[in-house]
Amino acid sequence: MNRVSPFFVGLLFGIGLCLSGMTNPSKVLAFLDLGGAWDPSLAFVMGGAIAIAFVAFRIAARRAASLSGEPFHWPTARAIDARLIGGSLLFGVGWGLVGLCPGPAIADIGFLDGRAALFVLAMAAGMALYSGFAAVPSTPGAEVALDG
């Protein structure tokens, strides 16, 4: 698979996160604080992103393969189960404690922010813990099932 194109995807994603305010935890916490002085700005991030992505996914759904020839890796999981809800609950609590979700946390390393780096290290440790916890025999191509 192409190794250059994803760099620019990451770059564009990160510039969007910086422009939107998502990379600033105090802004994120102000969005999540319905009981205080609420800053609804970040709802507009999701609106803008979904508007573009919605069109792109409609176009992709009608194509046999991506432009690079790589097949589409569509998520295959459908179940709304305890893993999905439990994992999202844990994630939401961590997000609410710090104000960082994975994309902005990784981008914040680029601000040379040591606290963001510490958060990302802990996040990677949490992922490694999961990999150990889910050390069931993995099947080739199992990543196809991931949602993102």
Add this chain to the structure above:
Amino acid sequence: MTIDWTHFTPVSAFAGGLLIGLAAAWLILEDGRILGASGLLGGLIPPRAGDWPWRASALAGLIAAPLVARFLFEPAAPSIEATAATLVAGGLLVGFGTRLANGCTSGHGVCGLARLSPRSLAATATFMGAGFLTVFLVRHVL
């Protein structure tokens, strides 16, 4: 509910959102992949032969973004109030939780909702609800 109009930035938030959407559009149309930050990093733990280079490349672009953004506009430096212990606890929860749920704000919240996935809608409603509740408890109850 009081709205904080002084910090309300709908235009830059929406414009940033458009760029995030464009990044997701690019990755699916050009490379056939769903954009998700937790999946990008989680797919490297452990790394798999043939699969890790594109993930590392995308993560490098993400980390380079604040440096490049400085040439385009003045990005707000992150202001992180959490203590080191909270950062570690929060990071562990976010890392473990997003892998268990197979996605985060980008994979479920943007791409999943844009694909009209009921699974992603359930995930997004759950992590946003948990986020709202956590901030409420931390700031107004505890």
